[in-house]
Amino acid sequence: xxxxxxxxxxxxxxxxxxxxACNDMGPExxxxxxxxxxxxxxxxxxxxxxxxxxxxxxxxxxxxKFGIWGGYDERERxxxxxRRQVSAL
Ligand code: SF4
Numbered sequence: 001x002x003x004x005x006x007x008x009x010x011x012x013x014x015x016x017x018x019x020x021a022c023n024d025m026g027p028e029x030x031x032x033x034x035x036x037x038x039x040x041x042x043x044x045x046x047x048x049x050x051x052x053x054x055x056x057x058x059x060x061x062x063x064x065k066f067g068i069w070g071g072y073d074e075r076e077r078x079x080x081x082x083r084r085q086v087s088a089l
Contacts, residue, residue, distance in 0.1 A: 012058060021049035030068045039068070046071030 017023070022030065022045055029045070032038035046052055046068060056070020059077060066074055 012061065014058065016051040016054035019051045020055065021045050027067075031066060034073065039073075042068045043071055
C-alpha cells in the first residue's frame with residue numbers, strides 16, 4: 001500500500017498503490033499505537049486518499065493482520081470481516 005511498506009506477493013492487482021496518498025510517508029504512521037498522534041494523522045491522510053476503497057479491499061482480501069489500511073486498523077477490519085461472515089449465513 002504505501003511506498004515504505006513491504007511489498008506483498010499476493011498476486012493481486014496493486015497498481016492503485018501508485019495513487020496512494022501515503023506514498024511519501026513512513027510506516028511508523030500506519031503501525032502506530034492507537035492513542036498516538038501518528039495513528040490519528042494516518043487516519044486523516046486515509047480520509048482524503050483517492051484509492052481508499054481499493055486499499056481497504058486489498059487488506060480485507062489478503063487478511064492483513066496489522067496496520068491501518070483504507071483508514072481502518074486491524075481491529076476495525078476484523079469487525080468488518082466478522083459482520084460479513086455473519087451476514088453471509
Ligand atoms: S487509504 Fe490510507 S493506507 Fe491506504 S493507500 Fe490511501 S493513504 Fe495509504
